[in-house]
Amino acid sequence: MTSVASGVARKKKFTLSAILIRISSLLIIGVAVYWLGLNLTKDPHQFAQVTINGLNNGLLYALIALGYTLVYGIIELINFAHGDLFMLTSVFSFAILTELFGAQGPSAKNYALLLLVLLMTMAFGAFLNVSIERLAYRRLRNAPKLAPLITAVGISFVLQWIGLRWVGSVPVNVNTVLPSGKYEIAGVEIAYKTFAIFLVTVPVLILLAYVVDKTKRGRAMRATAQDKDASRLMGIDVNQTITFTFAIAGAAAGTAGIMWAQTIGTVSYNLGFQLGLIAFTSAVLGGVGNLYGAVLGGLIIGLIQAYNDGLAIGPGQRWSQTMVFTILILLMVYRPGGLLGETAQEKV
Amino acid sequence: MSNNSAAAHTLATSNRKWAIGFTSVVSIIFLLNVFILPNSNTQVQRFFNAWFSLTSMAEIMIWVLMALGLNIIVGYAGLLDLGYVAFWALGGYVAGWLMSPFLSNFQINFFGNAREGFEFGIHFHVFFVLILGGVFTAIWGVIIGGPTLRLKSDYLALVTLGFGEIIPQFMLNGSDIGGLNVTNGAQGIGGLDEINLFGYVIGTFAMPEKFLMVSLLAGGMIFFSIRLRDGRLGRAWLAIREDELAASMMGVPLWRTKFSSYAIGAVGGGVGGVAFAILVGGVYADRFNFVISIIILAMVVLGGMGNVWGVVVGAAVLSWINSIGLVQVGELINNTFGTKFNFPSYQFLLFGLLLVLMMLFRREGFIPEARIRMVMNEDKTADEEKLSDETKIGHH
Numbered sequence: 001m002t003s004v005a006s007g008v009a010r011k012k013k014f015t016l017s018a019i020l021i022r023i024s025s026l027l028i029i030g031v032a033v034y035w036l037g038l039n040l041t042k043d044p045h046q047f048a049q050v051t052i053n054g055l056n057n058g059l060l061y062a063l064i065a066l067g068y069t070l071v072y073g074i075i076e077l078i079n080f081a082h083g084d085l086f087m088l089t090s091v092f093s094f095a096i097l098t099e100l101f102g103a104q105g106p107s108a109k110n111y112a113l114l115l116l117v118l119l120m121t122m123a124f125g126a127f128l129n130v131s132i133e134r135l136a137y138r139r140l141r142n143a144p145k146l147a148p149l150i151t152a153v154g155i156s157f158v159l160q161w162i163g164l165r166w167v168g169s170v171p172v173n174v175n176t177v178l179p180s181g182k183y184e185i186a187g188v189e190i191a192y193k194t195f196a197i198f199l200v201t202v203p204v205l206i207l208l209a210y211v212v213d214k215t216k217r218g219r220a221m222r223a224t225a226q227d228k229d230a231s232r233l234m235g236i237d238v239n240q241t242i243t244f245t246f247a248i249a250g251a252a253a254g255t256a257g258i259m260w261a262q263t264i265g266t267v268s269y270n271l272g273f274q275l276g277l278i279a280f281t282s283a284v285l286g287g288v289g290n291l292y293g294a295v296l297g298g299l300i301i302g303l304i305q306a307y308n309d310g311l312a313i314g315p316g317q318r319w320s321q322t323m324v325f326t327i328l329i330l331l332m333v334y335r336p337g338g339l340l341g342e343t344a345q346e347k348v
Numbered sequence: 349m350s351n352n353s354a355a356a357h358t359l360a361t362s363n364r365k366w367a368i369g370f371t372s373v374v375s376i377i378f379l380l381n382v383f384i385l386p387n388s389n390t391q392v393q394r395f396f397n398a399w400f401s402l403t404s405m406a407e408i409m410i411w412v413l414m415a416l417g418l419n420i421i422v423g424y425a426g427l428l429d430l431g432y433v434a435f436w437a438l439g440g441y442v443a444g445w446l447m448s449p450f451l452s453n454f455q456i457n458f459f460g461n462a463r464e465g466f467e468f469g470i471h472f473h474v475f476f477v478l479i480l481g482g483v484f485t486a487i488w489g490v491i492i493g494g495p496t497l498r499l500k501s502d503y504l505a506l507v508t509l510g511f512g513e514i515i516p517q518f519m520l521n522g523s524d525i526g527g528l529n530v531t532n533g534a535q536g537i538g539g540l541d542e543i544n545l546f547g548y549v550i551g552t553f554a555m556p557e558k559f560l561m562v563s564l565l566a567g568g569m570i571f572f573s574i575r576l577r578d579g580r581l582g583r584a585w586l587a588i589r590e591d592e593l594a595a596s597m598m599g600v601p602l603w604r605t606k607f608s609s610y611a612i613g614a615v616g617g618g619v620g621g622v623a624f625a626i627l628v629g630g631v632y633a634d635r636f637n638f639v640i641s642i643i644i645l646a647m648v649v650l651g652g653m654g655n656v657w658g659v660v661v662g663a664a665v666l667s668w669i670n671s672i673g674l675v676q677v678g679e680l681i682n683n684t685f686g687t688k689f690n691f692p693s694y695q696f697l698l699f700g701l702l703l704v705l706m707m708l709f710r711r712e713g714f715i716p717e718a719r720i721r722m723v724m725n726e727d728k729t730a731d732e733e734k735l736s737d738e739t740k741i742g743h744h
Contacts, residue, residue, distance in 0.1 A: 078502045136704055143711065145501055146428055150649060151707040153430070153642060157700025164696065273638065277513070280506065322517050325510040332507045333495040 025334045039311040048188045050310035051303065056194045056263070058302020059201045063256035064279035065286070065294040066208060067129075067249035073289035074225045074245045075141065080152035081132060083276015084159035085250060087269065089125040089257030091166050093117055094174050094267045097258070104175035114177050118200065118258050125254030126247040133246040138239070156272070163269035171268035174261045193263040204255050205295060208248065212291055221245055225289065274321065278305070281328040287338030296339060301327070366657075370570065374563040377405055382556050399676055402555045403627075408667045409562040410624050415647040415663035416569045416656065417616015422645065423654035423720075424582060425609035426589030427497075428505040431512020433640040434492070435485045435614045437519055439621020440631035442481040444537035446472040447626075461544035474543045478565075478622050485618025486611045488515075493610035497603060509638075516636035536632030540625060552629045562623050569616055573656045576612070585609050586654070586719065643670065646699055649706055652713025654720045661715060670695070 040047045064086050071079045097103050097117040103110040132155055140148040178196050182189040212218035223231040224241045232238050260275075261267050282301045286293025305324060309317045331338070381402045385393055414436060421429045445451055447460070449469035460471025472480070496507040523533030531537070543550040543561075550557040576582045584605045587595035596602045625631045643666065651662020678691025706713070712721040 076502075078506065136708065139708055143707075146422075146426065147707045147711055149428060149502055149505060150645070151704050153645075154700045154703030154707065157642070157696050158704065159700075161694070161696035161700060164693075277509070284503075284506075318521050319517075322514050322521075325514045328510045329496075329507050329514075332499055332503055336499055336503060 021334060028330065035314070036307065039307070039313055043312055045187055046310070046312065050306045052188065052190055052194060053310060054303035054306030055299060056191075056197055056302070057306065058299035059197050060256045060260055060263075060298075061275075061279050061282045061302050062205065062295040062298025063201055063252045063259075064275060065282035065298045066205075066252045066291065068280050068283040069286070069288055069291060069294040070212075070221075070245050070249045070252075072283070074221060074242055075137070076145075077137060077148050077152065078280065079249075080149065080276070081155035081159055082129075082249065082253060083274070083279065084156045084163065084272035085125060085129055085132075086253040086257050086260075086275060086279075087163050087267075087272030088128065088159055088166075089121050089250075089254040090261045090267045090271065091163055091257075091269075092124050093121045093254075093258035094172065094261050095166065096120060097177070098174055098261075103177050106177055106179040110177040114258075114262070118255065121258045122251040122254040125250035125252075125257065127250070129246045129250030129253070130243055133243060138242075156276075160269055160272065163272070167267055167269055169269065171266045171271075174265050174267060176262045176265055178262055197259055197263055200255060200259055204252065208252065209291060211248065217241070217244060277328075278324050281324055281331070284328065284331055284336075284338055287340040290338070290340045293338055293340035366570070366574075367567070370567050374560070374567070377402070378556055378560055378563075381559075399672060401672070402559055404668065404671045406555065406559040406562050406627055407624075407671060408664050409559070409566040410620050410627065411644070411647065411667040412566045412660050412663040413562070413569045413623065414617055414620040414644055415651070415659050416566075416573050417613050417620065418644050419573065419613075419648050419654065419656070419659045420576070420585075420616065421609055421613035422648050423659065423717075424577060424585040424589065425606055425613075426501075426585075427606060427609065428501060428508075429610075429613070429641075430505050430509040430638075430645070431492075431515075431641055432508075432617055432644050433636045433638070434508075434512045434515040435488065435617025436621040436624070436640065437516050437631075437633070437636040438485045438488055439481040439618035440625040440636075441519060441531060441537070441621075442484050442618070443477055443540060443622040443625035444531075444631040446470050446477050446480060447474070447541045448537055448539055448630075450532060450537045461541050461549070463539075463541065466539070471541055474541075474545075474626065478619055481618045481622035482615040483618075485614040485621070489611040489614030490607065492614075493607055497606045497610065509641075512638065512641050516633060519633040519636065522633075531633060534632075534634055536630055536634075538630035538632075540629050540631075543626065558627055562627065565619060565623055569619070570656060570660065577654075577656070581605070581608060589654075590719065642699065642703075646703055650702060650713060652716040652720065655713065655715055655717035658713050658715030658717070662713070669698075674698070 064082065067082045067085070068079060071077060071082070097113060101113050101117070103113045103117075136151050136155060137148055140151060176193070179192045182191050183195070184190075212221060220231070220236045220241045221244065223234065223236055224238050228238050231241075260271075278301060279298065282297035283294045284297070285300060286295070286297030301324065304327065305320055308314055308323045309320050315323065380396075385396055414432070417435070418429060418432045421427050421432075447470075449462070449466040451470050452468045454470050455468050457467070457471045458476065459473035461473075462469070462471040492508065492511045496504055499507065519531045520534055522531030523529050523535075540552075542552060550561070577586070584595070584600045587598065587600055588602060588605055592602060621631075644663075647663040647666045648659050649662075650666060651660065652658025674691050674695060678689060681691075682688060
């Protein structure tokens with residue numbers, strides 16, 4: 001509401017603060033480019049290696065970020081529990097694939113099981129997300145904004161507790177079914193796991209984009225996001241559409257969950273909080289509500305984090321989280337609309 | 349007698365009443381622990397130590413202080429802050445820097461009470477440390493709030509959360525900032541100075557005196573919370589909370605008012621941080637995590653956003669449950685029914701469910717403020733329908 005009220009009064013006027021913001025943002029980008037350039041010239045081989053690692057994580061972030069973006073786009077709720085939903089799916093995949101089916105180490109049978117459990121995990125994530133929406137968020141759809149946000153925080157705690165009960169308080173190592181070898185191009189190693197992530201996530205992303213862009217359901221989703229009342233008048237079942245959105249978001253988180261467990265190799269109950277925030281930052285970076293933005297944001301954040309952690313000249317891993325949060329805050333200050341989004345304005 | 353003076357009279361007595369009540373509760377706890385308990389039999393002593401230890405009472409006062417600070421941001425001004433723990437950390441480190449031998453490159457003594465042999469470092473009097481802690485966090489409140497208060501409410505929550513993560517992480521990694529040891533990293537800063545109040549020295553383990561001190565601070569915060577709410581600024585906050593657009597139309601400067609709520613609310617966290625550091629005799633970075641922010645938020649929400657007494661009760665109850673209640677009640681249940689539940693391990697579930705159930709069934713809190721109840725149970729669609737009804741009448 002503030003942006004509307006003040007946006008009308010000061011339109012296209014070069015105030016001192018506007019100039020300051022412009023200059024300081026250019027400065028920040030300049031420093032970042034200089035830092036990357038410095039590292040690239042110093043050790044291009046390591047730079048390429050780190051880039052591959054970054055893309056690897058970035059794809060997983062993108063899948064989680066999609067959940068934030070879809071849900072925010074349709075009911076304007078920052079689904080705080082989404083990171084923990086992702087955590088629970090990774091725990092679920094571990095419990096089913098590794099413990100129940102006993103699929104450990106690469107073999108043709110285990111690959112088939114991986115695909116089967118992938119579908120199961122997606123279904124689990126979708127089911128969980130839909131139930132959360134049914135039980136908690138739906139009743140609060142018309143409440144003041146503070147209420148659903150606090151509810152989401154509460155749900156996130158409950159999910160964390162379930163995760164804590166399921167796998168215990170220490171991270172558990174997953175004996176992955178993916179082969180551990182590497183493929184080498186010009187001295188840059190690409191792990192087979194990275195290929196697996198590409199093989200799974202890229203089709204899922206394309207499928208999601210197809211559903212939202214081309215199908216009738218997707219059109220209903222976009223209409224509901226714009227105006228619920230008008231959509232209702234046009235004969236769209238708004239509740240069903242929102243449920244569908246939560247299901248898709250949950251399935252995407254499920255995909256990310258199983259791939260995380262299989263490629264990173266650990267599951268832990270407090271994974272969701274960190275990753276949720278990273279993914280949310282990705283969603284905001286790309287522009288909340290924009291599907292492609294979430295993917296772009298996820299990749300960029302993955303890269304930035306990898307550069308921060310892995311490059312010779314850089315802050316190093318202990319500042320990794322701080323880096324992501326700093327980006328989040330800078331984004332909020334300079335470009336709350338994100339890279340592909342419009343300027344954020346509250347609906348009045 | 350005219351109505352006017354009668355109203356003034358009730359206001360004055362109601363203001364006095366809480367002060368009397370608060371003072372008597374504090375003095376009962378104090379006298380009980382100083383005079384009665386040491387002279388009573390061991391069974392009584394054991395009961396009080398297990399269920400109502402003085403340390404936990406002092407901690408309750410600090411939680412009250414902080415919950416009231418957050419209440420100014422969330423309850424009065426209606427801005428969600430998910431990173432309040434940052435202010436606690438900042439206040440704690442102010443105490444760590446200004447009251448200990450830690451910054452050994454300096455040797456400053458400003459009415460301080462340095463231990464013998466540890467005269468290096470900075471030693472301020474606790475009075476100034478409290479003030480400086482408040483000022484320092486207020487400045488940080490301005491830094492955090494300044495650029496972000498123009499954002500949408502849920503974006504603001506995320507930015508505060510970001511700061512709530514960055515600042516403790518900075519403290520945790522701050523043992524080597526460009527070669528400088530700023531925060532002593534994970535080890536934290538221990539060995540805070542003993543307090544010297546006009547010649548009367550309060551030792552590190554002098555809990556009754558420390559309890560009185562934090563109670564005084566909490567009482568002050570209650571006083572300021574009530575006075576602020578009833579004042580011009582407080583009414584502006586409430587107006588913004590209820591309807592930003594309407595408030596701005598009525599001439600309430602939105603940004604400035606939000607800004608002040610943020611800065612003033614931060615002071616509660618800062619002073620609480622200083623007090624907690626004094627209570628435990630040091631400041632340790634690994635204590636400051638997201639769960640703390642959520643617990644403080646739960647205190648405000650549970651008690652009743654915006655209602656000072658609701659928040660005080662919410663803070664007292666949750667703090668007690670957290671530090672003692674969950675363990676003791678759990679033990680009691682296990683002993684009576686022969687079960688073997690590990691009750692403290694249900695803490696996450698308890699807090700999560702509490703937040704969810706409160707939001708679903710009693711959004712206004714257990715001791716609600718009348719206006720919050722109206723706002724929280726308002727249905728947006730009902731408003732819109734009313735609006736369309738009115739326009740329909742207009743067309744006829």
